[in-house]
Amino acid sequence: MKKITLISIAMLLSLYCSAQSRPTFQKSNGPGQINKNVSTQPIQKTTNTSLPAKGKLTLRSNGFIKMKLRLPFAAKEMEYMVRKVGHYYILNDDIIVGNDFPKTRSYSIDNGIFTNYKWDNAEIPVVIDKSIFENNMQNMVVGALNEMNTQLELRIVARTTQEDYVRIEFSSTILGSGESPVGRQGGEQPLFLAKSATKATVWHELLHAAGIWHEQSRDDRDKFIQINEANLTDGAEHNFQYESGNNQGDYDFCSIMHYSANAFSKNGQPTIECKSNNTTAPCPTCMGQRTGFSAQDIKGLDQFYNEVSRFASHYKFILPQASWRFCNKCSGMFFDGYMDKGSCPEKGQHQAAGYNFQLPHDIAGTATSQTSWRYCSKCYLLFYSGYTNKGTCNQGGAHIAAGYNFVLPHDVAGKPSTQSSWRYCNKCYVMFYDGYAKKGLCAAGGAHTSAGYNFVLSYN
Ligand SMILES: [Zn+2]
Ligand SMILES: [Zn+2]
Numbered sequence: 001m002k003k004i005t006l007i008s009i010a011m012l013l014s015l016y017c018s019a020q021s022r023p024t025f026q027k028s029n030g031p032g033q034i035n036k037n038v039s040t041q042p043i044q045k046t047t048n049t050s051l052p053a054k055g056k057l058t059l060r061s062n063g064f065i066k067m068k069l070r071l072p073f074a075a076k077e078m079e080y081m082v083r084k085v086g087h088y089y090i091l092n093d094d095i096i097v098g099n100d101f102p103k104t105r106s107y108s109i110d111n112g113i114f115t116n117y118k119w120d121n122a123e124i125p126v127v128i129d130k131s132i133f134e135n136n137m138q139n140m141v142v143g144a145l146n147e148m149n150t151q152l153e154l155r156i157v158a159r160t161t162q163e164d165y166v167r168i169e170f171s172s173t174i175l176g177s178g179e180s181p182v183g184r185q186g187g188e189q190p191l192f193l194a195k196s197a198t199k200a201t202v203w204h205e206l207l208h209a210a211g212i213w214h215e216q217s218r219d220d221r222d223k224f225i226q227i228n229e230a231n232l233t234d235g236a237e238h239n240f241q242y243e244s245g246n247n248q249g250d251y252d253f254c255s256i257m258h259y260s261a262n263a264f265s266k267n268g269q270p271t272i273e274c275k276s277n278n279t280t281a282p283c284p285t286c287m288g289q290r291t292g293f294s295a296q297d298i299k300g301l302d303q304f305y306n307e308v309s310r311f312a313s314h315y316k317f318i319l320p321q322a323s324w325r326f327c328n329k330c331s332g333m334f335f336d337g338y339m340d341k342g343s344c345p346e347k348g349q350h351q352a353a354g355y356n357f358q359l360p361h362d363i364a365g366t367a368t369s370q371t372s373w374r375y376c377s378k379c380y381l382l383f384y385s386g387y388t389n390k391g392t393c394n395q396g397g398a399h400i401a402a403g404y405n406f407v408l409p410h411d412v413a414g415k416p417s418t419q420s421s422w423r424y425c426n427k428c429y430v431m432f433y434d435g436y437a438k439k440g441l442c443a444a445g446g447a448h449t450s451a452g453y454n455f456v457l458s459y460n
């Protein structure tokens, strides 16, 4: 496994708090925005890999571009041959090293030691884009994340409001099965999967996102392998450029980060041949394997992310529940996942507007989150179930808690892909949007009255 030794960075401590506090009064962080038509919401792309200055690009006839880059963990700027695919610049077939998007937040060269390319707390927050669901890949992806969580000292967690995170997206235009930048980039960063992606693709690309480079691009690889250019398709010699960072551990032919013997072959003959003591040797059969992590992959990653105790607790990646919407009649948050949307206090059915919110559930609350938010099986609204009194339901009687125990983050500023100004009404106990003058009709009479925390919800 290849990587650089880094100075340990100060840990952010997750302060877990089991005590459930009553919602308390708190000033709003200011208005959020409701987009009236969810289908036209732009997905903000804020990948901030450093781009070369203009004039550093030279287009070659085979589609490769010469580019000067200082790669994550590299000591200095170097020239590389990259390909432009969509809005992204791609090194060695699957590594995103730049993009066309404006820079808003970046962990690029700022302090010379690049500690920020490592993820805090050994946790990579992940959002699963709706394009993954549209291509029916969510079970494969979630399965891959959970298998990874049981094997590595690195946790893949469902993003709540973290500022830096990976969005796992489907793409029909990438070169291979997957694509990712190396290391934490700052803000949202993509991890693209093609239809051909398997669990191993998810693992390989997430190790890139974690900060790991390719094994066959180590700077000492010439002692162990020989690239046979005669068998390579045109231009594929550029897929074996040396990458940045230091080497840690022995050369690992069996790494999930190693390309296969026939990678980019034009004739079915080997493109990677193996050496031992500078003479040709048969390649281990494990080379290019995509069945799982090699022993050395696990050891190397454990050393890289040594902040948590291995196997002390397996984090289970739970898909947040989507389909929570704002009703533009009653301003309440209701579950939009059924045909029947429930009765609106303002008459008729709830009417979905704005973002599709994703609510985390079945996880422990923290000092800045609150559990005991439930869905009412009568009115479909989200209400606070932490008191004996469940509030007045617009269907008569009190709310009836059903489904997941949702955990809602509060007391944090709104970040990209989140919306604040969600408040609890202390008369009907329902969660409603407090960002407009009109707060909607309360089932207990009059308009909703905002109380408690200013909740900040993630949306897709
Ligand atoms: Zn790769
Ligand atoms: Zn409504």
Ligand SMILES: [Zn+2]
Residues within 6 Å of the ligand: 376, 377, 378, 379, 380, 381, 392, 393, 394, 395, 398, 399, 400
């Ligand atoms: Zn109800």
Ligand SMILES: [Zn+2]
Residues within 6 Å of the ligand: 425, 426, 427, 428, 429, 430, 441, 442, 443, 444, 447, 448, 449
């Ligand atoms: Zn109310």
